[in-house]
Amino acid sequence: MSNISFDLISIFPDYFSPLKLSLIGKAEESGLVSINIHDLRDQASGVHKSVDDTPYGGGAGMVMSPEPWGKAIDQVLATSNAESHDLIILTPAGQKLTQQLASELALSEHLIFACGRYEGIDYRVTQYYENQQNVRVREVSIGDYVLGGGEVATLVIMEAVIRLIPGVLGNPESLVEESHSMPEEIVEYPNFTKPASWRGLDVPEILLSGNHALIKAWRFEQAKARTAKLDRQTGE
Ligand code: SAM
Numbered sequence: 001m002s003n004i005s006f007d008l009i010s011i012f013p014d015y016f017s018p019l020k021l022s023l024i025g026k027a028e029e030s031g032l033v034s035i036n037i038h039d040l041r042d043q044a045s046g047v048h049k050s051v052d053d054t055p056y057g058g059g060a061g062m063v064m065s066p067e068p069w070g071k072a073i074d075q076v077l078a079t080s081n082a083e084s085h086d087l088i089i090l091t092p093a094g095q096k097l098t099q100q101l102a103s104e105l106a107l108s109e110h111l112i113f114a115c116g117r118y119e120g121i122d123y124r125v126t127q128y129y130e131n132q133q134n135v136r137v138r139e140v141s142i143g144d145y146v147l148g149g150g151e152v153a154t155l156v157i158m159e160a161v162i163r164l165i166p167g168v169l170g171n172p173e174s175l176v177e178e179s180h181s182m183p184e185e186i187v188e189y190p191n192f193t194k195p196a197s198w199r200g201l202d203v204p205e206i207l208l209s210g211n212h213a214l215i216k217a218w219r220f221e222q223a224k225a226r227t228a229k230l231d232r233q234t235g236e
Helices: 013-021 022-030 067-080 099-105 122-128 151-162 212-233
Strands: 004-010 032-040 086-098 110-113 136-140
Touching: 004 013, 004 067, 004 151, 013 022, 013 032, 013 151, 022 032, 022 151, 032 067, 067 110, 067 122, 086 099, 086 122, 086 151, 099 151, 110 151, 122 136, 136 151
Parallel strands: 004 032, 004 110, 086 110, 086 136
Antiparallel strands: none
16 A cells, blocks of 8 residues: 655645544555655754744745755654655745646655745755755646635645545545546536436436437536636637
8 A cells, every 4th residue: 555655844834734633644554655744944953942033035925945945944854754755845936736746746655745825935945855865846837816825735736646546535436527537628518416306496307318329428528618718718
């Protein structure tokens, strides 16, 4: 059974309490994943345990200092049994999260998430670990908007990754034909459940027909129409 370990580093470790719930909570309980949360401030020195400073070159806001980040990441690497590590630095300037990237990350042995705050993390942290053996640095964004910190982005990525790990979903068939997973790059067809009639809206009759070939063809057409509607909305 695969076991991926996740190390999350943040100045707000309490942000990660939802990880105890639902699929991820169960995945951890059953030993499919292990999750360790680290408070960056434990690596900060000085009375104020400061983790940020003014930006070189001027400009608004504060930048997270490399020193506590280096200590925190080194400690995580030193205590890991994994042979290779993916260091994910959350940033809106990173590679966009896609289902493809989530699938790649689900094959990793060890994922470390560096959650930035303020104007982000001193770029030398990226540069330093890019030059370390057995560490693959990935700057990742969850979309073209700016959040206050990397914690919520980490939760999003973890949810997308962990459900792909074999054994996490009760029925692995759920992963087949999902939006963004299909070879044709289309989204999923619309789904319906009981009752057959709700507020004057009936479930399409074909879904009640029991004819699997026709249902499959209908769903494919619906998925294409839904994808075309989405493309029109996003101007693609
Ligand atoms: N100054 C940065 C910029 O313009 O690229 C934005 C910094 S943002 C206010 C603070 C932190 O939130 C970032 O360091 C990052 O960790 C996280 N963050 C914000 N938006 C994000 C996104 N779309 N995806 C991933 N992380 C994000």
